[in-house]
Amino acid sequence: xxxxxxxxxxxxxxxxxxxxxxxxxxxxxxxxxxxxxxxxxxxxxxxxxxxxxxxxxxxxxxxxxxxxxxxxxxxxxxxxxxxxxxxxxxxxxxxxxxxxxxxxxxxxxxxxxxxxxxxxxxxxxxxxxxxxxxxxxxxxxxxxxxxxxxxxxxxxxxxxxxxxxxxxxxxxxxxxxxxxxxxxxxxxxxxxxxxxxxxxxxxxxxxxxxxxxxxxxxxxxxxxxxxxxxxxxxxxxxxxxxxxxxxxxxxxxxxxxxxxxxxxxxxx
Amino acid sequence: xxxxxxxxxxxxxxxxxxxxxxxxxxxxxxxxxxxxxxxxxxxxxxxxxxxxxxxxxxxxxxxxxxxxxxxxxxxxxxxxxxxxxxxxxxxxxxxxxxxxxxxxxxxxxxxxxxxxxxxxxxxxxxxxxxxxxxxxxxxxxxxxxxxxxxxxxxxxxxxxxxxxxxxx
Numbered sequence: 001x002x003x004x005x006x007x008x009x010x011x012x013x014x015x016x017x018x019x020x021x022x023x024x025x026x027x028x029x030x031x032x033x034x035x036x037x038x039x040x041x042x043x044x045x046x047x048x049x050x051x052x053x054x055x056x057x058x059x060x061x062x063x064x065x066x067x068x069x070x071x072x073x074x075x076x077x078x079x080x081x082x083x084x085x086x087x088x089x090x091x092x093x094x095x096x097x098x099x100x101x102x103x104x105x106x107x108x109x110x111x112x113x114x115x116x117x118x119x120x121x122x123x124x125x126x127x128x129x130x131x132x133x134x135x136x137x138x139x140x141x142x143x144x145x146x147x148x149x150x151x152x153x154x155x156x157x158x159x160x161x162x163x164x165x166x167x168x169x170x171x172x173x174x175x176x177x178x179x180x181x182x183x184x185x186x187x188x189x190x191x192x193x194x195x196x197x198x199x200x201x202x203x204x205x206x207x208x209x210x211x212x213x214x215x216x217x218x219x220x221x222x223x224x225x226x227x228x229x230x231x232x233x234x235x236x237x238x239x240x241x242x243x244x245x246x247x248x249x250x251x252x253x254x255x256x257x258x259x260x261x262x263x264x265x266x267x268x
Numbered sequence: 269x270x271x272x273x274x275x276x277x278x279x280x281x282x283x284x285x286x287x288x289x290x291x292x293x294x295x296x297x298x299x300x301x302x303x304x305x306x307x308x309x310x311x312x313x314x315x316x317x318x319x320x321x322x323x324x325x326x327x328x329x330x331x332x333x334x335x336x337x338x339x340x341x342x343x344x345x346x347x348x349x350x351x352x353x354x355x356x357x358x359x360x361x362x363x364x365x366x367x368x369x370x371x372x373x374x375x376x377x378x379x380x381x382x383x384x385x386x387x388x389x390x391x392x393x394x395x396x397x398x399x400x401x402x403x404x405x406x407x408x409x410x411x412x413x414x415x416x417x418x419x420x421x422x423x424x425x426x427x428x429x430x431x432x433x434x435x436x
Contacts, residue, residue, distance in 0.1 A: 027339050
């Protein structure tokens with residue numbers, strides 16, 4: 001026993017190094033597992049508030065761009081109102097099932113394989129896990145961690161992200177993922193080989209999951225090919241959103257989610 | 269002694285802020301960022317308590333990880349180069365290390381570059397292996413480690429020259 005203790009004491013730097021390396025390695029592997037990294041992420045109070053201070057300084061640099069974006073969105077919404085009365089009733093219907101909350105992006109990344117976005121909104125504002133996040137142009141991701149004031153979003157530019165999507169014209173659906181290569185292009189997998197795809201087709205959300213309503217735009221078809229087993233298409237989708245430049249986003253809350261989940265607990 | 273402690277504490281805090289809010293917003297060619305926070309490990313006094321040095325390096329990496337949502341990748345890479353640093357000090361500075369008389373500020377530029385480059389390379393390789401975490405993407409790991417490694421080396425050398433006090 002004495003010798004063992006002596007051995008550890010003599011090699012204490014090596015032992016400490018091995019222990020710390022193992023700890024770091026374990027945290028890393030857990031963070032690669034979905035839903036496990038509860039403690040160490042950017043939505044916690046301290047790092048969240050520091051990110052908030054710096055992003056509020058950065059806000060001023062993008063005011064002009066944001067104004068144009070808001071003007072475009074207003075323009076689109078007004079043209080909807082002026083051109084069709086039935087659409088207005090549809091939007092009211094939409095309001096009943098989904099509640100939208102506007103918020104700001106505190107931190108965004110797109111250079112890694114697993115990218116996360118931190119939002120300036122949290123449990124105090126009624127935000128929970130699995131709420132969807134969109135901009136006026138298209139989808140951004142799904143909330144995966146929350147603290148009382150901040151929330152972390154699993155970006156669509158994350159190799160772990162899986163979102164249901166479909167081709168707008170033909171209603172063939174698949175899973176949207178990312179291969180980590182280009183931050184403007186994501187992949188729509190598992191599309192039936194019977195589907196007719198044309199370059200330039202619009203890809204939208206399918207509405208099968210409870211996170212996003214149907215027909216939220218995602219992007220257009222850039223190119224497509226058969227997968228390795230030659231029975232399903234892999235479609236490269238060019239995003240409408242510029243994921244490198246996000247400021248104002250909306251959090252979507254599906255008000256019927258509890259009811260839907262009791263009806264079909266297996267479906268996420 | 270106290271001034272060394274003070275300057276290292278200041279360096280620790282400033283490097284974290286500089287890393288998170290400036291270096292990680294650079295995104296050259298889409299995904300190349302320098303990781304200059306390891307300057308703390310590179311320039312830590314040679315005469316030191318190794319146990320506390322390794323522990324500080326771990327904390328530094330872990331704080332960076334929390335800000336960047338990268339699990340424990342930075343912590344693992346930092347703690348490794350902190351542990352293996354003496355080997356590289358001996359390799360690049362030779363006999364000066366034996367007498368523990370290295371002054372980073374007035375060492376030969378070539379020795380300094382070799383020392384920085386080797387440690388940065390090892391740090392970045394470990395970092396990107398853990399960040400990518402996919403055995404089939406070796407090309408991506410190596411290319412990202414090399415491209416941001418060159419960038420980091422460049423910036424650390426500039427920063428070190430800028431902020432070194434010349435003793436005459």
